[in-house]
Amino acid sequence: MLALDQVTKVYKVGTFGGxxxxxxxxxxxxxxxxxxxxxxxxxxxxxxxxxxxILRLTPVTEGSISFDGVDVAxxxxxxxxxxxxxxxxxxxxxxxxxxxxxxxxxxxxMIRSAYFSQLGKxxxxxxxxxxxxxxxxEPAYVLNKYPHxxxxxxxxxxxxxxxxxxxxxxxxxxxxxxxxxxxxxIDVLNLLGELKARGLGVLFIxxxxxxxxxxxxxxxxxxxxxxxxxxxxxxxxxxPQHPYTQMLLESVPQLHTKxxxxxxxRPADTEGDDGVVPELVEVxxxxxxxx
Amino acid sequence: xxxxxxxxRVYYRTMRGDVQAVDGVSFxxxxxxxxxxxxxxxxxxxxxxxxxxxMDARMRRIDGRVELDDQELPLDDxxxxxxxxxxxxxxxxxxxxxxxxxxxxxGKLMEELxxxxxxxxxxxxxxxxxxxxxxxxxPKVLGMYPIELSGGMKQRTVMVLSTLLNPALLIADEITSAxxxxxxxxxxxxxxxxxxRGYVKSMMVITHDLAILYQVADSILVMxxxxxxxxxxxxxxxxxxxxxxxxxxxxxxxxxxxxxxEQKLTGIPGRPPALLDPPTGCRFRDRCPxxxxxxxEEPPFLEVxxxxxxxxWKVF
Numbered sequence: 292m293l294a295l296d297q298v299t300k301v302y303k304v305g306t307f308g309g310x311x312x313x314x315x316x317x318x319x320x321x322x323x324x325x326x327x328x329x330x331x332x333x334x335x336x337x338x339x340x341x342x343x344x345i346l347r348l349t350p351v352t353e354g355s356i357s358f359d360g361v362d363v364a365x366x367x368x369x370x371x372x373x374x375x376x377x378x379x380x381x382x383x384x385x386x387x388x389x390x391x392x393x394x395x396x397x398x399x400x401m402i403r404s405a406y407f408s409q410l411g412k413x414x415x416x417x418x419x420x421x422x423x424x425x426x427x428x429e430p431a432y433v434l435n436k437y438p439h440x441x442x443x444x445x446x447x448x449x450x451x452x453x454x455x456x457x458x459x460x461x462x463x464x465x466x467x468x469x470x471x472x473x474x475x476x477i478d479v480l481n482l483l484g485e486l487k488a489r490g491l492g493v494l495f496i497x498x499x500x501x502x503x504x505x506x507x508x509x510x511x512x513x514x515x516x517x518x519x520x521x522x523x524x525x526x527x528x529x530x531p532q533h534p535y536t537q538m539l540l541e542s543v544p545q546l547h548t549k550x551x552x553x554x555x556x557r558p559a560d561t562e563g564d565d566g567v568v569p570e571l572v573e574v575x576x577x578x579x580x581x582x
Numbered sequence: 583x584x585x586x587x588x589x590x591r592v593y594y595r596t597m598r599g600d601v602q603a604v605d606g607v608s609f610x611x612x613x614x615x616x617x618x619x620x621x622x623x624x625x626x627x628x629x630x631x632x633x634x635x636x637m638d639a640r641m642r643r644i645d646g647r648v649e650l651d652d653q654e655l656p657l658d659d660x661x662x663x664x665x666x667x668x669x670x671x672x673x674x675x676x677x678x679x680x681x682x683x684x685x686x687x688x689g690k691l692m693e694e695l696x697x698x699x700x701x702x703x704x705x706x707x708x709x710x711x712x713x714x715x716x717x718x719x720x721p722k723v724l725g726m727y728p729i730e731l732s733g734g735m736k737q738r739t740v741m742v743l744s745t746l747l748n749p750a751l752l753i754a755d756e757i758t759s760a761x762x763x764x765x766x767x768x769x770x771x772x773x774x775x776x777x778x779r780g781y782v783k784s785m786m787v788i789t790h791d792l793a794i795l796y797q798v799a800d801s802i803l804v805m806x807x808x809x810x811x812x813x814x815x816x817x818x819x820x821x822x823x824x825x826x827x828x829x830x831x832x833x834x835x836x837x838x839x840x841x842x843x844e845q846k847l848t849g850i851p852g853r854p855p856a857l858l859d860p861p862t863g864c865r866f867r868d869r870c871p872x873x874x875x876x877x878x879e880e881p882p883f884l885e886v887x888x889x890x891x892x893x894x895w896k897v898f
Contacts (some may be wrong), residue, residue, distance in 0.1 A: 333762035334733075372886035442853045472622040473790060474850035477834045481849075484842040498762065505847075528838060542767040544793035546820055546837050550767060 293322040293345065293378070293461050298354035300340050314340045316516040317354070317568030322492045324460055327483060329495040329503035329524070331539075332513035338496045341513070344465045345494065347371065373384060376406065379454035383466040385446035389438040396434045398453045406457060410473045412560040426482055444475035451482065468502065480506055481559065500543050503527055505523045512536050517568060522578030532580035583749050584784045585611040591645035593631045601628040601857045605808040607646070608883065609891075611751070616777055617786040618676045618799030618816065619790055624854060626808040631753045631788045633657060635673050650750055668699055672749035676756040678740040682728035687765050689724030692743055700746075706746065713781070717772050735764030742774060745781045756789055770798045774794040790833065796820050801889070807854045807865040810883050814890040824892045827866045864895070872896050
C-alpha cells in the first residue's frame, strides 16, 4: 500500500530562495493495489508535485510517504533501486521523454543493464515481448525505431511497457494522455484499466474530469495544494460537496449537454492561505470534503 | 456570404517534397456564424487557419481562392495582405501567454500596435476600456506588464485587442487548449459574446476539442489528413454524424458519466497518413471499418442534406 500522511511541500523561490511557496499542504491519501485513484487539479494546484514526491524526484518538506509501511524518504542507496522496482512514473510529454538521437527501445536496454544484467538473451527477449504485449504493441513494429517514427500513443505505451518490465506494483501516471490525439488517447486510458485488473495500483494525475471519471475508482480534488474533496468517483461526481468541485463540474464542456447560462463565480480564493490546513469531514461513507 | 473558400490548396515546401497540408478545401462561413474547425494534430486545421491571415515562408498556395465579403484576398502577397490584417481578418493565437511582449506594458503595446495601423489610441481608448470591463478585466491591466496577468487574463486581453477594430473574420487557433476548465469556459463564452455584440462578424474556431466546439459553434467542420471530412450544424455533427471518422472520433470521447467498467470506449486503430506523399482515394480508407472497393477513388465533398456536407462513398 502506498500511503501519504500530511505531506507538505514548500519550494524556495525568488532570488537566492528568499521566498517560500507552499505547493502542497497537508495531503493524506492511500492507493491500494488494483485501484485507480485520480488526482484532479488545475494548473498550479500541486498535483504534479505530489507525483514527483512519491517518485522521490523531489524531497518532502513535512509529513511522510510510506510504501508497505516503510518510509520512502529514509531509503538507503541500495534500497532505492528496490523501490523503483515497485513503483514507476510515466509523464506528460512522450516526445520529450525520449532522447531523439537514440532509438526508442534504448529505454529497455537501459533497464536491462541496470536491473537484469544476468538475464540470458532469450529470457530477456521473452520478458520484453510479454510486456509489450501487455500494452498491445507489436514488437516487430516498435523495436528498432527512432522516436520520431512512432506516434505519441505508441511512445507512451512503450514507457508503460518499460515500467512493467520491472514488475511494478504502482504506477504514477502524470497527465499521460493530455498530449495524445483524441482517437488514440482512449486506448492508453483503457490500458490503465487492464493493468488495474492485473492488480496494479495507479495514481492518475489529470486536469480532465471526464477522463478521471472514466477510469478511476477514487477521485481526489486538489486545489492550491489542499485536498478539498476525496471519495468514491461516482459519489464525488453525483454529489459534489465543495463549491470548488461543483464549479469544476459545471465548467466541464460536455458533448451532449450545453453549459447552463451565466458565469459561475469562482469560490473565494483564500482557503488555506492562512497556513491552516482545512480538515476533511466525512459527508457520507467514504466521501470526505472540506467544510 | 461573408467568407468563401474555394478549392484551396496550401502545401509546405520541404527538402523532401511538398507536404500537402491543405488539399482542395471549399467551404463558406455566413455572417454571424461561428464555425468550428476540428481535427487531430497534423490534419491541416492550423495551416488552413494560418493561410487565411499569414502564410509563412514555407507555405505555398498551389490553387484556389478566398473571398471575404466578395473581395478576393491576396493570400500569397504578404504586403498586400497587411491592408486586411487586424482590420478585416484578425487572429487570436494559441499561446496568448507569449503573444504579449514581456518588456512592454500592455497599454503601451496596444498603443504602438494601433498607431502603426493608423488608429489614434486616444480615440479608441474608451471603447477599449469598455470591452476590457466586458470580459471581466479592470482597465488597470493597461498599466501592467504581461507577467502580472494570469494565463486566462492574458488570453482575454489578447482577444480584446484582436477584435478591437471589429474584424469581419476572427480566427481563433486553439485558444482554450492551454487553459484550466474554469477559465476555458470564460474564454469560450467571451467568443460567443463578441459575436452576439457584433464585434466580430464571423469566426473560425480551431480546436481539437469537440466538446468545446459543441458549446460555442454554430457549425462544425471536421478535417482529416488535409481534406474535409464533414461539415454540418454543431448539433448534427455531435448527434448524427455521417462520416465514419466523425462517428468513431465522437464515440471515443469520454464524458462525465461514462465509466470504464460500464461502457468501454474504443479508439481508432492506426494513425493518419503522412502528408508528404498521401495515399490516393479516401485518406481515411486504411483505418475505416466500412471501407470497400469504391474507396480507392477520391470521394467528393457533397451536400447530402441541407447544410450537411460529407465526403464518404458509403453515404452517397
